[in-house]
Amino acid sequence: xxxxxxxxxxxxxxxxxxxxxxxxxxxxxxxxxxxxxxxxxxxxxxxxxxxxxxxxxxxxxxxxxxxxxxxxxxxxxxxxxxxxxxxxxxxxxxxxxxxxxxxx
Amino acid sequence: xxxxxxxxxxxxxxxxxxxxxxxxxxxxxxxxxxxxxxxxxxxxxxxxxxxxxxxxxxxxxxxxxxxxxxxxxxxxxxxxxxxxxxxxxxxxxxxxxxxxxxxxxxxxxxxxxxxxxxxxxxxxxxxxxxxxxxxxxxxxxxxxxxxxxxxxxxxxxxxxxxxxxxxxxxxxxxxxxxxxxxxxxxxxxxxxxxxxxxxxxxxxxxxxxxxxxxxxxxxxxxxxxxxxxxxxxxxxxxxxxxxxxxxxxxxxxxxxxxxxxxxxxxxxxxxxxxxxxxxxxxxxxxxxxxxxxxxxxxxxxxxxxxxxxxxxxxxxxxxxxxxxxxxxxxxxxxxxxxxxxxxxxxxxxxxxxxxxxxxxxxxxxxxxxxxxxxxxxxxxxxxxxxxxxxxxxxxxxxxxxxxxxxxxxxxxxxxxxxxxxxxxxxxxxxxxxxxxxxxxxxxxxxxxxxxxxxxxxxxxxxxxxxxxxxxxx
Numbered sequence: 001x002x003x004x005x006x007x008x009x010x011x012x013x014x015x016x017x018x019x020x021x022x023x024x025x026x027x028x029x030x031x032x033x034x035x036x037x038x039x040x041x042x043x044x045x046x047x048x049x050x051x052x053x054x055x056x057x058x059x060x061x062x063x064x065x066x067x068x069x070x071x072x073x074x075x076x077x078x079x080x081x082x083x084x085x086x087x088x089x090x091x092x093x094x095x096x097x098x099x100x101x102x103x104x
Numbered sequence: 105x106x107x108x109x110x111x112x113x114x115x116x117x118x119x120x121x122x123x124x125x126x127x128x129x130x131x132x133x134x135x136x137x138x139x140x141x142x143x144x145x146x147x148x149x150x151x152x153x154x155x156x157x158x159x160x161x162x163x164x165x166x167x168x169x170x171x172x173x174x175x176x177x178x179x180x181x182x183x184x185x186x187x188x189x190x191x192x193x194x195x196x197x198x199x200x201x202x203x204x205x206x207x208x209x210x211x212x213x214x215x216x217x218x219x220x221x222x223x224x225x226x227x228x229x230x231x232x233x234x235x236x237x238x239x240x241x242x243x244x245x246x247x248x249x250x251x252x253x254x255x256x257x258x259x260x261x262x263x264x265x266x267x268x269x270x271x272x273x274x275x276x277x278x279x280x281x282x283x284x285x286x287x288x289x290x291x292x293x294x295x296x297x298x299x300x301x302x303x304x305x306x307x308x309x310x311x312x313x314x315x316x317x318x319x320x321x322x323x324x325x326x327x328x329x330x331x332x333x334x335x336x337x338x339x340x341x342x343x344x345x346x347x348x349x350x351x352x353x354x355x356x357x358x359x360x361x362x363x364x365x366x367x368x369x370x371x372x373x374x375x376x377x378x379x380x381x382x383x384x385x386x387x388x389x390x391x392x393x394x395x396x397x398x399x400x401x402x403x404x405x406x407x408x409x410x411x412x413x414x415x416x417x418x419x420x421x422x423x424x425x426x427x428x429x430x431x432x433x434x435x436x437x438x439x440x441x442x443x444x445x446x447x448x449x450x451x452x453x454x455x456x457x458x459x460x461x462x463x464x465x466x467x468x469x470x471x472x473x474x475x476x477x478x479x480x481x482x483x484x485x486x487x488x489x490x491x492x493x494x495x496x497x498x499x500x501x502x503x504x505x506x507x508x509x510x511x512x513x514x515x516x517x518x519x520x521x522x523x524x525x526x527x528x529x530x531x532x533x534x535x536x537x538x539x540x541x542x543x544x545x546x547x548x549x550x551x552x553x554x555x556x557x558x559x560x561x562x563x564x565x566x567x568x569x570x571x572x573x574x575x576x577x
Contacts, residue, residue, distance in 0.1 A: 017282070018485060024287050031285055034257035037240045038291070039281045041273065059276035060224060060247040062299070070399060075270045077263040077479035080487035085498045085512045089431060090438030096516060097175055097439060100182045 005054070005071040006046045012041045013056055013066030033055040040064055041073060114293050122407060125296040125303035127220050130408040138541040140409050142416075146352075150411075151212060153356055157317055159215045163243050165207045166317050168199040170325040170469075175439040176452075180459045183517035190335060190462035192455055195322055196472040198444050201243075202271070203475025205318055206236035210304060210346065214240035214316035223247055224301040228292035228406065230254065230265045231286035231389045232474055237304045238275035248277040249301065251292050255283050256382045262446070263479030263488050264388050276524035284354075284382045289406055305407050306345055312411035315349020316356060322469050323357035334360045335466040336458055337561030338451040341366030341413075341421065342394040344402060344412035350471055351417035363419040367454035368395035369447075370423040370522065371506045384507040385487045386426050389448040395421070400529050401536035403460045415526075415533055415558050422521040424453040425504035427511040430482040432456065432519070446482050448474030457521045482553065486510065530558045545575040 005011045018036040044066065054068045058079030108114075114121075123129060128149045133141045142337045151159065160166040172194045181189035200207035210233065216258045217225045224247030234250040241248035250272045254261045261281075281293075282288050296303055305311060319337070326334050337354060339347045344521055351364045371391040374381040385391070399418070402410040432453040433446040445452075452470045459468045479485065486496050495509040501518055504511045513519060537543065537554060546554075546569065554569075555562045 012520065018287060020110060022291070023285065025285075026377070027285050028375050028533055030306045031377055034283065034289075034379055036285050036287050037255070037257075037283045040278065042278070051449060058249075058278035059247050059273075061274055062249075062278065062301070075266065075478075077270075078484060079478050079481050080263075080483035080485075083483050083486045083496065083570075085496055086430060086434055086486065089335075089434040089512070093179065093435060093439050093516065094493045097178060100178060 003050045003067060005048055007044055007046050008072055010020050010041065010073070011044045011052055011054070011056060011068055012039055012070045012071045013064065014039050015066035039065065039069065110292055111287065113127045114290055115297070117297070118293060119292050119408065121149055121296050122303060124300065126305065126308055126407065128308070132405045133409065135553065136547060137543060138537050140545070142413065142557070145309050145409060146313065146411060147315050150309040153316055153320060153353070156212060156313055157566070160208065160211050160314070160317060163211050163213045163240060163360045164201050166200070166268050167321065170322065171196055173440050176435060176456070177459070179439070180456055181464065181514050184460040187463055188460055189464055190459040190468045191464070191465040192459050192468050192470065193326065194452065195318065196442070196477045197318070197448070197472040198475045202232070202235040202239035202275070204232035204448065205315065205346065205472045206231070206233040206552050207239065208314040208318055209233065209306065209311040210236035210240040210314070212310040213237070213247065213302065213304040213308060214244055216310050217246060217304065218244045220302065222300065222302035224299060225304040226251070226292060226295055226299070226301040226304070228288050229303040229306060230268060232268065233306055234268055234277070235271040235275065238272040238277035242275045243276065247301070248275070249280065249295055249299070250277050251280045251288050251295070252282065253284055253288050253534060254281040257283055257379050260383055262383060262388055263484045266478050267479035284377060284379050286377050291370045292406065293350065298434065305405065306343055307405040307407050307410040307412050309411040312345050312349045315345060316353035318471060319350035319353025322350070322471055323354050323359040323362070326467060326469060330467060332467065334362045334469040335462055336363050336365050336468045338365045338367055338455045338458060338468060338470050340390040340448060340450040340472060341368050341414060342389045344410070344414035346472070347414040347417055348412045356489065365458060366395065366414060366421040367451045368392045368423050368520070369426055369429055369450050370504070374507045381507060383492045386485045386494070386510060387429070387447050390447045392423060396529070400532040401540065403540070413557060415530060416556065418526060421524040421529070422458070422524055423449060423503045423524060424521050425511065426506070427504050428453045428501050428513060428519055430486060430510070431513050433482050433560065442473065444473040444475050445476055446485065447482070448472050453519065454521050456519045500530055530560050531568060533558045535572065536564065538549060538569070538572045538574055543574050545577045547577060551576055
């Protein structure tokens with residue numbers, strides 16, 4: 001079930017490490033206004049629903065508490081769509097090499 | 105009694121946490137307010153070149169192929185004055201176990217962690233180094249935690265960094281994905297205290313000693329194959345370790361005549377710790393946002409004395425644009441059959457205009473490549489830039505504006521570089537030394553240190569100190 005996890009499942013939790021007022025004085029103003037947040041993945045130590053507090057055991061064996069965000073989290077990053085500005089480069093350069101070599 | 109985990113309290117314990125997490129007492133090397141015994145630290149708190157080679161062979165790191173880029177060299181010669189256009193070679197560091205030269209660094213710190221009996225290793229990095237530490241830890245049966253800066257406050261992450269999170273997790277590491285901010289270092293300190301892990305810092309003497317083999321192998325392989333030393337060795341420059349380790353290795357091989365040229369992507373105007381700017385940059389490493397501050401003041405890291413000291417070794421420092429690096433990434437794939445990068449191709453982008461300066465019989469070495477993958481790819485990164493309001497267009501690279509416009513060159517001959525003023529950076533280093541050390545007066549020994557550390561003459565150091573109101577006693 002998407003909105004819940006069972007004990008022993010691979011999950012992701014979220015927690016706030018530093019609230020907006022607690023941040024380093026060295027960070028710029030826009031960053032001062034937002035909290036320092038963390039997401040960690042590990043194995044659920046109990047059943048929980050998304051948004052509920054949960055303890056996990058991380059791959060390093062640490063026990064960490066946070067709010068459940070996802071069960072069986074994956075990766076959605078891709079190679080992206082063709083970028084029209086970059087797509088012709090290969091053909092242009094191969095043409096340039098061919099022309100240069102035919103001129104000797 | 106529970107530890108005080110407030111930001112101020114943890115940062116206050118920084119020195120003792122680091123001493124324990126590295127097993128190095130930096131006090132032993134300090135000489136005065138600013139000066140320290142750099143070579144002493146690199147000898148006593150590290151390993152010799154032979155030892156590093158042995159350790160790296162145990163884990164399949166190093167001895168990567170050195171490849172001649174014949175078609176790129178032809179393209180350079182077609183766009184150079186007659187008789188000019190040096191041969192360009194590339195050290196295919198993507199052939200290391202985790203796909204980048206960072207395995208060289210990680211192999212030594214992980215070896216040290218195992219040797220001193222630490223249960224695990226920790227690194228705070230959003231770059232390839234995380235994967236390298238995770239991979240080395242897996243080989244040596246150590247636990248591993250990687251702390252990364254991944255998201256802005258909208259929970260939107262750079263595809264390049266998300267790929268690096270995935271890779272660390274694939275190697276069995278615990279990955280802590282954070283929002284933007286230098287407090288990732290605070291998180292690392294809290295965890296080092298909690299776990300007793302070894303601090304696999306990018307900037308320890310162990311890490312830097314690990315890169316020396318790269319420069320040493322370049323000199324050995326070029327000599328063996330071409331009977332001469334490279335004229336230029338071009339190094340992607342960010343935190344300074346790549347420049348420092350490579351240059352030290354070249355010197356250890358006796359290639360004193362090879363010029364070490366740092367290259368960074370120009371990201372001037374973007375603030376590295378800004379929540380807003382974070383996703384407006386399309387490079388997360390190899391850029392001026394690290395390259396300039398780390399050169400002009402190396403001791404801003406997680407170790408008391410940084411072993412990466414680029415001003416000591418840089419003969420020149422040049423910048424290229426984001427669009428040029430994406431373009432040469434396409435060049436490398438389409439005419440050389442090598443899909444690598446993009447960030448690691450920063451030095452290749454610079455090597456092209458640099459090779460045009462030299463006669464055809466000279467050699468320019470690009471000393472690294474890195475693996476490519478989903479997210480860590482020109483298409484993914486340019487698409488992401490567009491989604492974050494950055495314009496992507498073809499044109500002259502001079503139209504590039506960091507965070508606003510990425511310009512893909514229209515032609516190969518438009519690839520250029522901008523020379524950075526190293527003397528200005530040396531003066532900036534001196535200002536930082538005076539301010540950070542709160543210097544009022546310095547000894548002759550400290551003048552000597554500042555001269556070596558900035559590659560200024562002792563006379564120039566004294567003149568600059570005088571301008572800054574510091575007395576030499």
